[in-house]
Amino acid sequence: MYVTLRDRPGSDEPAAVGKTVKRVSSTVVLLGVVSLLTDVSSESVNSILPLYLTAVVGLSPVAYGFLDGIYQGVSALVRLAGGYASDRGGHPKWVAVLGYGASAVSRIVMLPAHGFAAITGVITADRLGKGLRTAPRDSLIATSSDPALLGRSFGVHRMLDTVGAAIGPLVAFALLAAVPGSYDSIFVVSFAFAAVGVVVLLLFVPNLKTTASAARVGLRMVMREVAGRRLRGPLIAATVLGLVTVGDGFLYLALQERDDFAATYFPLLYVGTNVAYLTLAIPLGRLADRVGRGKVLLAGHGALLACYVLAALPAGGLGLTLSTLALLGVFYAATDGVLPALISRLVSDDARGSGIAAAQTVQAVARFASSLMFGVLWSVQGPATSLLLFTALLAAMVPVAAWLLRGIDRDQQAEVAA
Numbered sequence: 001m002y003v004t005l006r007d008r009p010g011s012d013e014p015a016a017v018g019k020t021v022k023r024v025s026s027t028v029v030l031l032g033v034v035s036l037l038t039d040v041s042s043e044s045v046n047s048i049l050p051l052y053l054t055a056v057v058g059l060s061p062v063a064y065g066f067l068d069g070i071y072q073g074v075s076a077l078v079r080l081a082g083g084y085a086s087d088r089g090g091h092p093k094w095v096a097v098l099g100y101g102a103s104a105v106s107r108i109v110m111l112p113a114h115g116f117a118a119i120t121g122v123i124t125a126d127r128l129g130k131g132l133r134t135a136p137r138d139s140l141i142a143t144s145s146d147p148a149l150l151g152r153s154f155g156v157h158r159m160l161d162t163v164g165a166a167i168g169p170l171v172a173f174a175l176l177a178a179v180p181g182s183y184d185s186i187f188v189v190s191f192a193f194a195a196v197g198v199v200v201l202l203l204f205v206p207n208l209k210t211t212a213s214a215a216r217v218g219l220r221m222v223m224r225e226v227a228g229r230r231l232r233g234p235l236i237a238a239t240v241l242g243l244v245t246v247g248d249g250f251l252y253l254a255l256q257e258r259d260d261f262a263a264t265y266f267p268l269l270y271v272g273t274n275v276a277y278l279t280l281a282i283p284l285g286r287l288a289d290r291v292g293r294g295k296v297l298l299a300g301h302g303a304l305l306a307c308y309v310l311a312a313l314p315a316g317g318l319g320l321t322l323s324t325l326a327l328l329g330v331f332y333a334a335t336d337g338v339l340p341a342l343i344s345r346l347v348s349d350d351a352r353g354s355g356i357a358a359a360q361t362v363q364a365v366a367r368f369a370s371s372l373m374f375g376v377l378w379s380v381q382g383p384a385t386s387l388l389l390f391t392a393l394l395a396a397m398v399p400v401a402a403w404l405l406r407g408i409d410r411d412q413q414a415e416v417a418a
Contacts, residue, residue: 065375083357099133155285276329300334
């Protein structure tokens with residue numbers, strides 16, 4: 001990977017070893033470092049949260065499904081606000097700072113939070129921070145990148161992000177191995193990493209204006225563009241696919257219940273997924289630029305379908321578990337950065353943050369509903385049968401999404417070529 005100090009797309013690229021070297025912006029890399037540190041923080045907590053809430057706090061599957069739904073969906077409340085604020089002011093960095101800061105504070109507040117209501121409040125604050133920062137950050141990535149290299153740029157960012165997501169569970173594992181049951185120490189270390197991430201964002205990430213006319217963006221114009229014909233199909237596709245996406249925590253709890261992992265080893269399940277994700281984020285981003293972002297997005301959901309099948313099998317073992325985790329990592333590598341890359345070319349520069357936020361919002365709301373449904377199903381019929389039902393639903397929704405995304409790749413490739 002090469003990094004350039006240029007932060008605007010369209011500049012001439014220097015040649016190296018007799019050929020043109022395609023580079024990603026330094027802004028992309030710096031934002032990746034911020035996300036790396038933030039994900040060490042968030043994933044050190046997330047990797048123990050399902051077990052902590054069910055085994056230590058004593059929540060039922062339905063209660064955990066509600067909290068997982070909060071985790072998946074509450075950020076939808078502010079995603080559009082974050083995207084619009086970044087478009088309106090033209091300085092998305094400061095909106096992102098507010099979001100990252102809110103999530104950092106929530107880490108340390110986990111220490112005194114023990115009851116259901118208190119934990120729900122902390123998780124809500126964390127997810128609101130994530131919702132506020134995601135669209136402005138992705139808007140900065142799109143603004144500082146060559147349109148032809150959007151998949152690669154988002155892949156580089158997601159790769160760095162996922163390095164942190166792989167380190168976080170290892171930090172939790174090390175702390176639990178050193179002092180069994182030391183959940184408080186995980187919360188303290190998590191806060192320290194998040195705070196450093198905010199400092200890097202404040203001091204080193206440039207305050208790029210997303211567009212020269214961003215300050216004059218009107219709410220009516222943004223909403224008209226977000227609701228327009230070009231975004232309608234992708235937004236509906238993101239919704240129907242989100243409705244049949246099972247939260248990671250449920251998948252890991254299903255594996256833990258089937259194979260009886262010790263509580264200490266539970267965080268390592270997250271490591272397996274994140275190693276696959278970080279390995280494939282850049283290659284699949286580059287593939288999306290070449291063959292079409294819609295195609296790669298759909299293929300990622302095919303990997304998720306196979307993941308459900310393996311997780312639902314009655315017998316496990318190390319090989320089956322690793323395959324399940326790898327497929328989940330493939331799913332995220334093929335979708336997490338590819339969706340905003342796809343959406344960012346369907347809206348004008350003035351409404352880029354809002355367009356990305358709209359896609360992330362409908363996806364988050366759909367996943368909130370999915371977690372609630374899956375928690376109820378788990379309580380009634382257990383994890384295996386529930387996973388098989390979601391497998392059938394996902395298999396039915398992928399062709400629907402493919403129909404909704406028809407022509408997207410052809411239109412975008414023609415736009416880049418022009």
